[in-house]
Amino acid sequence: MPTIPSSGSELLRRAARRRLSLLIPGAITLSMWQVCEALVPVAIGIVVDRAIIPLSWPMLIVSIIGVGLLFTVLSLGYRFGARFCNAAREHEAHALRVEITHAALTSANLPADRASGEVLSIASADADTAAMSFQQAGRGIASVLGMLTAAVFLLVADPVTGLVVLVAVPIGLIIVALPSRSVSAKAGAQLEAVARAGRSASDLMHGLRVIKAMGGEPWAVRRYRTTSDEAATAGIATGERTGRLAGLGALVMSIVLAAVLIVAGLRLIEGQMSVGALIGILGMTAFLTEPMRALADIVGQFAQSHGAASRISTLLHDIDTADTTATADTPSATDLTDRATPPNVTLDDSGLSVGNWDTGADRCVDFTTAFGGLTCIVTEQADPAANLLDALGGHARSTGPDRMIVSPHTVDLFEGTIRSNITMIVGTTDHPVTDDVLTASGTDELLGLVDGGLDHRIQELGGNLSGGQRQRVALARALDADPAVLVLHEPTTAVDAVTEARIADGVTRLRRSTEATATLILTSSPAFLAAADTVVFVPATGPVLIGSHHELLAAADGTAEAYRQAVTR
Numbered sequence: 001m002p003t004i005p006s007s008g009s010e011l012l013r014r015a016a017r018r019r020l021s022l023l024i025p026g027a028i029t030l031s032m033w034q035v036c037e038a039l040v041p042v043a044i045g046i047v048v049d050r051a052i053i054p055l056s057w058p059m060l061i062v063s064i065i066g067v068g069l070l071f072t073v074l075s076l077g078y079r080f081g082a083r084f085c086n087a088a089r090e091h092e093a094h095a096l097r098v099e100i101t102h103a104a105l106t107s108a109n110l111p112a113d114r115a116s117g118e119v120l121s122i123a124s125a126d127a128d129t130a131a132m133s134f135q136q137a138g139r140g141i142a143s144v145l146g147m148l149t150a151a152v153f154l155l156v157a158d159p160v161t162g163l164v165v166l167v168a169v170p171i172g173l174i175i176v177a178l179p180s181r182s183v184s185a186k187a188g189a190q191l192e193a194v195a196r197a198g199r200s201a202s203d204l205m206h207g208l209r210v211i212k213a214m215g216g217e218p219w220a221v222r223r224y225r226t227t228s229d230e231a232a233t234a235g236i237a238t239g240e241r242t243g244r245l246a247g248l249g250a251l252v253m254s255i256v257l258a259a260v261l262i263v264a265g266l267r268l269i270e271g272q273m274s275v276g277a278l279i280g281i282l283g284m285t286a287f288l289t290e291p292m293r294a295l296a297d298i299v300g301q302f303a304q305s306h307g308a309a310s311r312i313s314t315l316l317h318d319i320d321t322a323d324t325t326a327t328a329d330t331p332s333a334t335d336l337t338d339r340a341t342p343p344n345v346t347l348d349d350s351g352l353s354v355g356n357w358d359t360g361a362d363r364c365v366d367f368t369t370a371f372g373g374l375t376c377i378v379t380e381q382a383d384p385a386a387n388l389l390d391a392l393g394g395h396a397r398s399t400g401p402d403r404m405i406v407s408p409h410t411v412d413l414f415e416g417t418i419r420s421n422i423t424m425i426v427g428t429t430d431h432p433v434t435d436d437v438l439t440a441s442g443t444d445e446l447l448g449l450v451d452g453g454l455d456h457r458i459q460e461l462g463g464n465l466s467g468g469q470r471q472r473v474a475l476a477r478a479l480d481a482d483p484a485v486l487v488l489h490e491p492t493t494a495v496d497a498v499t500e501a502r503i504a505d506g507v508t509r510l511r512r513s514t515e516a517t518a519t520l521i522l523t524s525s526p527a528f529l530a531a532a533d534t535v536v537f538v539p540a541t542g543p544v545l546i547g548s549h550h551e552l553l554a555a556a557d558g559t560a561e562a563y564r565q566a567v568t569r
Helices: 008-018 020-052 057-106 116-131 133-157 159-177 180-206 208-213 217-269 275-329 382-399 418-423 435-441 443-447 467-481 497-512 526-531 549-554 558-566
Strands: 344-348 351-358 364-370 374-379 404-407 485-489 518-522 534-538 545-547
Touching: 008 020, 008 057, 008 116, 008 133, 008 275, 020 057, 020 133, 020 275, 057 116, 057 133, 057 275, 116 133, 116 180, 116 275, 133 159, 133 275, 159 217, 159 275, 180 217, 180 275, 217 275, 344 382, 351 382, 351 518, 364 374, 364 518, 364 534, 374 382, 374 497, 374 526, 382 404, 382 485, 382 518, 404 467, 418 443, 418 467, 435 443, 435 467, 435 497, 443 467, 467 485, 467 497, 497 526, 526 549, 534 549, 534 558, 545 549, 545 558, 549 558
Parallel strands: 374 518, 374 534, 404 485, 485 518
Antiparallel strands: 344 351, 351 364, 534 545
């Protein structure tokens, strides 16, 4: 990953460095366009002096060809210059989005005040706004070169007029640039307010079912309206400040142009320039309005890009700081011996074997789940289960989903249909989902409660389903994948006891229907434990028990009593 920039300015400089291959040709070709535009009035003045006033047909033909070539270069320069700068903008915006998303998704210590809505806002709107600096840079360089071309022509055509331009234009640009810092601050405040509104909307959508159940819609509306109004107020303030800057730029540049026209007019009255030179000077003066106004606009736009870049830099720095702090605060390996030693996981023709599973208190456990079998794991403490799940998940990633899948307790559903969330295939309505999978997961009952059956629309994060319904869809997804080894972590904690018993029976029947599959479930559900071939019970202290559910219930020692308490609901 790229080095994290320390500020918005550093981020923009880094962006320019890594897009030089596009920015340089873009600036060159846009400069050709702007210089050619500056030369148009010069060319017209030459045509008047050399072809029209002398009534020379040969010079007229040459002039027409020359003007045609000038406009050809002008057109192609803008076309390819805009293409290069737009490519740089899109590539950099994509790179920033990937960088922000990677930092947010891979960080185990995302700052608590950075909600998903805010991160999404920064990764989308701010990334696009920051990348707009490439268009501003290309156009700004071209505008400056165009103005220099105009100044050189004016100096050659009439030194006094050219001197006025060379003195007045820099002064005008300095005046326009002075308020840019306040525009950047206003733009940053606007983006912050938009991010807060996004964070509020995301938070409300996550809790929409609870809000509706408790009659909290008016409160939710008032809460979001407040944050939305703040974002609107901040946007108006930014627009007002940007408009004032644009107005100031137009006023200053109008004064400069008026001064140029007055000086040129006086020089003409004194007879110190030709008609062609006058046409060229008037045309050049009219041309100057475009790059001057463009530079005035670019100052305000760059201020907004700088504000967005500062927010991106701050977010990346906050995430990096949180990760660094968490790493520094992490206890040593000696202090985390129980969790730090991963078990050995082996998947071969006989089944899934776990060896040297360190469960704490100087206890190591070995067990095997044979193909065609079902093993349940019960732990009184979370650390041994987390250690085992980490090892199983790592092995599953290395073997592939056909061989092994670990289905986590946390349910992730996506916007789409029930069918697409089960099959993980978007955009099709005819992909089959077997009745055995629907029945085993309890999803068949859900289909009887919703419109459209498998094609019922699911909102983002499954917001229109209950916790138990989400668990059933997630379980159906795992069963539909039909891996050789399936690992489930507490798959039925949000369903009632009757439904849980039905699901346990269905999962057991489905997974045992072939001898080529093995199933491992981390659960304290009596229904699953009763169906298991082997139960591994890891108490907080004392020996680890391995046997059938009925054998562990019938045991007479203290550990067996702990097991009975652990599986009693």
